[in-house]
Amino acid sequence: MTFEPSAGLTKVTLADLDERSLIDACIADVPGAFDLVVERHRRPVYQLCYRFVGNHEDASDLLQDVFLRAYRGLRNFRGQSSLSTWLYRIGVNVCLNRVTAKRAETEPIEELHFVDLRTESPSELLLKQERDARVRAAIARLPPKQRATLILRTYHELSHQEIADVLGSSVGAVKANFFHALGNLRKLLVEGG
């Protein structure tokens, strides 16, 4: 579908566009179109980056990098996958580049600020925070491709085929990576107490 921007187009009407039309609007530099793409996808992409690197500072830098690359590359987006899968692919590439250049530094537990609306006692909350931090730190120590597979499968619920598309590998390789990621994660959690 070809998008013809008009002078009267506003963000309200942009929100009604389907994904392909919204991308066309971005390519045509319709004001607000790219903002809407960012608004829709920033949270899951941030979570991907955070789980990959284990700290907020790096995750926010990577998040910006992902959307800048997306802005530059939208013209080449063919729509063979969903926009979110395409953004995950950029995100994983950006994260893989980062972890090869810099060892991930996970945040200390006391610096974490959780927004948890469940009614748990302070001690239960503290225990859960510690447990979660241990798991995140262990995930951040997995080999990069295993880490990417585990994150995309467990937290973003991508199918094995979608993960294979993101990583540029086969479904068999993704399943093997997932299997080894879980095995290694278990070892790290046992070692860490």
Next chain:
Amino acid sequence: MHLSPEEFIDVIDGTRSEPSLAHLQSCSACRDRIADLRATLTAAADASIAAPSPLFWDQFSQRLHDAVAMEPVRGGSRSWFGRVGMPLAAGAAVAALILAVSTVRLIAPHPNLSPPQLAFVAAPPQPQEAGDPSLELMADLAGGMVDWNALEEVEFTARGTADHAVTHLTEAELLELRRLLQEELADKVS
């Protein structure tokens, strides 16, 4: 033989039921492995992450806006100058380059011909003036070897160059050139 990694994942995903794998009925190691994998997956899935504050998203939007504003203008949204002015400017630059090269060729001596060759042409051998037998011999040889018309065809002495001017003198110009050279030589001898 134990289950392959792919079969383990299929069982965990639920795409393959445990009873469908006969091996699992008899292998406690594989059953234990499946239990471990499930427990690890549950622990991983339960691990929540910090949600950034709304203030972070405001700051992020601003940072991203600034970064996008710094990006070069994309092809499809170029201004009038980008669509029309840039190609015109590029054409003008090419024309200026060609003009500059032509000017340099008019001013500078042509590097393909060395000065002695030009001297032979400028002062054709005159029997009554060539007292040095070795010079006469060289002039004869040079006169026999160099085909100036052929050189012009391959643009050694292109029209408009300094070389062309020297090799295409009129009779009067040649006489004047010879007189000047003789004067110069006489000055040096004296």
